[in-house]
Amino acid sequence: MRILVIGANGDIGGAVCSELSTHHEIIKVGRSSSDIHADVTDRASIEAMYREAGKVDAVVCATGAVHFGPATEFSEEQFMIGLTDKVMGQVNVVLAGFDNVTDGGSFTLTSGVLDRDPVRMGAGAAMANGAIGGFIVGAAIGMPRGQRINVVSPGLLEVSADKYGAWFPGHNPVSSQRVGRAYAKSVEGAITGQVIIVE
């Protein structure tokens, strides 16, 4: 398969590329230092990315900024960071991509653990994760030409624990290998409309 991996140089994107690059052609996308440069918060940039990539069999998106802070101090603008970047960035990757994905191809988005196992600073992330989970369930029944859509919802990755571990007391970090396999389940398997949990 030809697989577009957006966020390929990140902690999750790296896990996805390690798992899938042994037996598929990977086209890496990021805002910098990738095969294709694109910003998924900008619809015109997403459309240019698809023009450059051409037809692909699968799209994986592993991007998304959210604000972390105490729930009582969150402003509307801080909630909007997660909604515009993590949610609508990934949703627009799907909306702009139907024609560039082959018949029976797939989209795999990324959410995370915080809408089912919350932490103190994570209300913005939890809201964004829940919205993505809702989107893929609703979109799956209307996908064109046999296309599928799923979201992978990993716990904190072992490779990310140094950066974020202090916010996740008591969480068991997950290996990059298991996270990569969850994306393989979506890309290579047959499921659709599923939240694939890794914890």
Ligand SMILES: NC(=O)c1ccc[n+]([C@@H]2O[C@H](COP(=O)([O-])OP(=O)(O)OC[C@H]3O[C@@H](n4cnc5c(N)ncnc54)[C@H](OP(=O)(O)O)[C@@H]3O)[C@@H](O)[C@H]2O)c1
């Ligand atoms: N790491 C974890 O433990 C973990 C666990 C569960 C869920 N998640 C979720 O997974 C997603 C990725 O997390 P991560 O830790 O892998 O992040 P990361 O290490 O910071 O990597 C993010 C990658 O996405 C690219 N990117 C960021 N914003 C972009 C944009 N607007 N357009 C195009 N590319 C963009 C970056 O490329 P450039 O550097 O070139 O901009 C980078 O390669 C986030 O939504 C996060 O909430 C992470």
